[in-house]
Amino acid sequence: MNERSVRRLVIVGGGTAGWMAATALRRLLYPGLSIEVVESEDIGIIGVGEATIPPFRMHNALLGINERDFVCATQATFKLGIEFRDWGRLGDSYIHGFGKLGVDLDGQPFHQYWTRGAAAGFAADIGDYSFNVVAARQGRFMPTPSDAPKDTPLQDISYAYHFDAALYARFLRQFAESEGVRRLEGKVVDVRMNPESGFIEELILADGRVVAGDLFLDCTGFSGLLIEKHLHAGYEDWSDWLPCDRAWAVPCENVVPPTPYTRATARPAGWQWRIPLQHRVGNGHVFSSRDMSEDEAAAMLLANLEGAPLGEPKLIPFRGGKRRLSWVRNVVAIGLSGGFLEPLESTAIHLVQTSIAKLALLFPERDCSEALRNRYNAQMDEEFECVRDFLILHYCATERADTPFWNRCRTMEIPPSLKERLALFRDSARILLRSDELFTTVSWAQVMLGQHIEPRRYPPVIDRLSDAELKKFLDHVKSVISSCAAVLPPHEAFIARHCRASPLK
Numbered sequence: 001m002n003e004r005s006v007r008r009l010v011i012v013g014g015g016t017a018g019w020m021a022a023t024a025l026r027r028l029l030y031p032g033l034s035i036e037v038v039e040s041e042d043i044g045i046i047g048v049g050e051a052t053i054p055p056f057r058m059h060n061a062l063l064g065i066n067e068r069d070f071v072c073a074t075q076a077t078f079k080l081g082i083e084f085r086d087w088g089r090l091g092d093s094y095i096h097g098f099g100k101l102g103v104d105l106d107g108q109p110f111h112q113y114w115t116r117g118a119a120a121g122f123a124a125d126i127g128d129y130s131f132n133v134v135a136a137r138q139g140r141f142m143p144t145p146s147d148a149p150k151d152t153p154l155q156d157i158s159y160a161y162h163f164d165a166a167l168y169a170r171f172l173r174q175f176a177e178s179e180g181v182r183r184l185e186g187k188v189v190d191v192r193m194n195p196e197s198g199f200i201e202e203l204i205l206a207d208g209r210v211v212a213g214d215l216f217l218d219c220t221g222f223s224g225l226l227i228e229k230h231l232h233a234g235y236e237d238w239s240d241w242l243p244c245d246r247a248w249a250v251p252c253e254n255v256v257p258p259t260p261y262t263r264a265t266a267r268p269a270g271w272q273w274r275i276p277l278q279h280r281v282g283n284g285h286v287f288s289s290r291d292m293s294e295d296e297a298a299a300m301l302l303a304n305l306e307g308a309p310l311g312e313p314k315l316i317p318f319r320g321g322k323r324r325l326s327w328v329r330n331v332v333a334i335g336l337s338g339g340f341l342e343p344l345e346s347t348a349i350h351l352v353q354t355s356i357a358k359l360a361l362l363f364p365e366r367d368c369s370e371a372l373r374n375r376y377n378a379q380m381d382e383e384f385e386c387v388r389d390f391l392i393l394h395y396c397a398t399e400r401a402d403t404p405f406w407n408r409c410r411t412m413e414i415p416p417s418l419k420e421r422l423a424l425f426r427d428s429a430r431i432l433l434r435s436d437e438l439f440t441t442v443s444w445a446q447v448m449l450g451q452h453i454e455p456r457r458y459p460p461v462i463d464r465l466s467d468a469e470l471k472k473f474l475d476h477v478k479s480v481i482s483s484c485a486a487v488l489p490p491h492e493a494f495i496a497r498h499c500r501a502s503p504l505k
């Protein structure tokens, strides 16, 4: 630390974003930096955000949190992927599984060999070549065993969690406080800015207390209290491509063993999520208010629950998009205050995590230099755009024309970046990614094929194998995956044996 260093980091908001930022930055930054979280119990947290993707596990690893403690404290279950029902066509079901797809050969991705095999009529369903998909379909789960046989899918099982968002915020808060993060209960009602620099210098709380800081993280959720209300960052609206603008959320009783995957079922004007936890199932109906009334959407959600609802549904309006600038002067927006992309691929918590990681790498001195801000903002633009395109893919690659909503999705104009990607895949099964993209070739291939985008051909190099060799290769991969998945215990049995949470009081 020197005389230019940030000494007081103030985080406004104690939801998932605020506490993830506090815990990670406490670990990643320097001693002598004070970290304070100001949150208001009266306002509360959004309380949804229960499905994650595999990079989430890095947060626990960074903090040195034991998996069993985390799972028990948050009533978590394990997640191998996401099942999509009725998206491409009514009656469809495919799973976007985490981890690998088949085995890449000679530098060529597996799905290109599969494309040739499918055209020749001897490839099985693409899901049969994903270990995660096969295990998920059978309801099995375990993490990588210490004695996993070499060169098998058991060596590197990729998974994430479903957890209770309110319990997670509480869990992280305890952890943060034990690491020296200070928490202030209070509602921020105003700020004091430096008249020359425009930097925020102090927060004014409702009871008159003043909280001074050098750098502020705006983790205030959709309200964007600092970044928008005071610094007017602006919002880029992506609702032309992501047509849903409301969600009803309601938990229900568990009536079947928890599946090791999230489910997203398409509905006439949106889709419904199902997230199994140990003590309940989280459900929500994400819909377009242009195509369905709020009452009708709530009724549809309640009619499609597996168990009795545990409370009244909660309505959450939103606008898909992002802040034009995530970092303005000495304020960085992290979490819902920075933007929102609907939870179709469980990416919001990941965007929180990646914002924190980028901020730690670009952590400024008190002047928050323009070069750092520009770099950070450009990186966040790219992160959001890549996720946006992947989400739009689920909507635009549909053959459904049975409702005005789906017909509009099917025929809508899509971003040029996505158009180019789809054209290349249709042409020759090629998928080109930007560097550092969250969703890999494996994810794009599974969703494109799952939504019936069929490549017309494959790269010529795939013809290096004879038909017999290709068939042998595909059969071998499928059989290894099938026998490895059979080794896993049922998901529920694994939880009962290793990490059963106590009932909530």
Ligand SMILES: Cc1cc2nc3c(=O)[nH]c(=O)nc-3n(C[C@H](O)[C@H](O)[C@H](O)COP(=O)(O)OP(=O)(O)OC[C@H]3O[C@@H](n4cnc5c(N)ncnc54)[C@H](O)[C@@H]3O)c2cc1C
Pocket (backbone or CB within 6 Å): 012, 013, 014, 015, 016, 017, 018, 038, 039, 040, 041, 043, 044, 045, 046, 047, 048, 049, 050, 051, 052, 165, 186, 187, 188, 189, 219, 220, 221, 222, 223, 225, 247, 249, 284, 316, 318, 334, 335, 336, 337, 343, 346, 347, 348, 349, 350, 352
């Ligand atoms: C319908 C829906 C479903 C979702 N599903 C998923 C999912 O499955 N997976 C996933 O990764 N993400 C999901 N998300 C996103 C996820 O919920 C959020 O990204 C995550 O919870 C982070 O929220 P947050 O901390 O930014 O905001 P919040 O949880 O809203 O927290 C805001 C905090 O700011 C405080 N605050 C606000 N104003 C003030 C003030 N004036 N003074 C003091 N404190 C203040 C509040 O008290 C609160 O502590 C979903 C979101 C929605 C809307």
